[in-house]
Amino acid sequence: MRPAPAQVGDPVGAIDSPALVVELDAFERNLAAMSAFARSHGVRLRPHAKTHKCSAIALQQVTRGAVGVCVQKVGEALALAAGGVRDVFVSNEVIAPNKLARLAALPSDVKLAIAVDSVVGIERLAAAIHASGRQIDVYVEIDAGQGRCGVPAAEAGALARQVVAHDGLRFAGLQAYHGGAQHLRSVAEREAAIRHAVAMATAARAAVTSLGIDCPLVTGAGSGSFLLEATSGVYGEIQPGSYVFMDADYARNAPLPEAPRFEHALFVRSQVIARHVAHAVVDAGHKSHAIDSGLPTVWGRNLEFRNGGDEHGLLHPRDGEPLPAMGDTVWLVPGHCDPTVNLYDWYVCVREGVVEALWPITARGAVL
């Protein structure tokens, strides 16, 4: 683990750069808003920890009413369980026997769930669970419109039947997440995509129940669409992740009128290290922020961030904005929070200009 870029009690100006900084007031308002939403809409909240990768944050989400968290990787499940999280859903396919064995070996007081979309996956899961003597909730993943993992709705019944045939596997319902819908810009596009997801989930549920198998839950949804799933009458659980931090890409979405608003709570603190005639250079590049959803935006200044490679960002003023000076702090809003978080070992948590806490990013790099 790398050294932390600050100490508790430091003023914000003393944080080394580049560093990943959480604005605690905004972050806590985001947590509270989503918890209130789930409560008032009668849906379970199971936030996706793929965003924050941090047991300290997962535990706060549970304290505020979440039933547990989702993860994408067995390694994330292990890291969060080691940090005290006691209800983890691997909302992704895992077929490697060694990975399934590691999952099954988690302490028996960790409630586990997993997604499947193949007979091979179910059989290998059953073997690992059988060897461990524990139980696991199993969700059959359907393709809700993303075209990635998940079976067509009509095939969900056949897989549910495979699940219930195995001791130790409890068929818990359907995983129906439409990731591609989250970043559709207009309300109409997102509504259409989630209408499709709801239709697929409805058809899949019918395919399951027509075989006499109870379908206890449909789970899915992300920070761009959760209002639509929560009010669909079909989804009983939502899995938003990015709402805790938000990012520049989510800020480009037109908001759903009735959905709660979330604030930017995650920033990269960068610093000007070179300054030339028409541009300044900050110490933040591809190693400081992910670019799969675009370059970062500059917070509070009318500066355009341009790609400067792995370690540099180029700042170009717009509309007569002055160039920042050598050594100036420049706050960046990452394009995509999840893979940006994966580049760091520490959250530097600040409130009113002072470092209040350092949270280790316990599942950083947990790709296995």
Next chain:
Amino acid sequence: MRPAPAQVGDPVGAIDSPALVVELDAFERNLAAMSAFARSHGVRLRPHAKTHKCSAIALQQVTRGAVGVCVQKVGEALALAAGGVRDVFVSNEVIAPNKLARLAALPSDVKLAIAVDSVVGIERLAAAIHASGRQIDVYVEIDAGQGRCGVPAAEAGALARQVVAHDGLRFAGLQAYHGGAQHLRSVAEREAAIRHAVAMATAARAAVTSLGIDCPLVTGAGSGSFLLEATSGVYGEIQPGSYVFMDADYARNAPLPEAPRFEHALFVRSQVIARHVAHAVVDAGHKSHAIDSGLPTVWGRNLEFRNGGDEHGLLHPRDGEPLPAMGDTVWLVPGHCDPTVNLYDWYVCVREGVVEALWPITARGAVL
């Protein structure tokens, strides 16, 4: 540090996925080819460790004749020095006093060098070095055509004069790296870009020597252009990094006819976790490979890799290639090796199908 994805002695098939794998035979041929090139062309070789971030590799480069390594970050210098590297050039601007103090506090048997492009940078460096009682080589960085850091050639003399005015700072020459030139596809484009860089370096050297200051060395160059700098008569040292591994983006360059060829030696081992009508899904996404220089290519199979988000890649067959089966290993060639390496804690080093070594990526995440 995350658990390693394999053990020494494992067959390749037992490596967990996704994992970063070095093909040792190809890697060693790459090291040998660059060392032979530098020797035969009478230039010093100072490979850039920003590519591999690993003291085990840096030490092999030095054993094969490199004078030391370059890094971009003080944190990388600290990590490599801790691993035994004894000659490190921070080929980047550092102006934060705390970072300069950490650099200056390295053991006195570590030979240090650094780039500067501002009076502020020189003064802060001088203060840190003075406090430590050590010496440091200082290279004035010029803008060789990239438009990132570095002063115009005509201003190099004034900065060199600032450097020589400070005890503890030894003016060692000019840093003249043109990063943008490395990935220009045609030979003619790269030749034109490096002609410009050589002209800038020549002018900057004249600006320095006209003030009566000796200019011992011009250093720069990368894996796409090093032949041109090495044969320019101006550059005395080359800094290639990517040649140790190569990547999909470098493979898109037309090779310079007289330059040695390098082989792909770095792969991401991925595994098929879902398989549907028209595509298969592997367990490798934005957390497994950087995409700033494009998506990975698939090694040895006619499959197109499409973006599947942070944890997934979608494989689509071309020209009748069969879909890989569930659980199949798929070898990916990253688009850009440097930021891909930054996502991992371990190199899994294989030779003839067996894991021969595990090298920790000691400077992974060293952004400070």
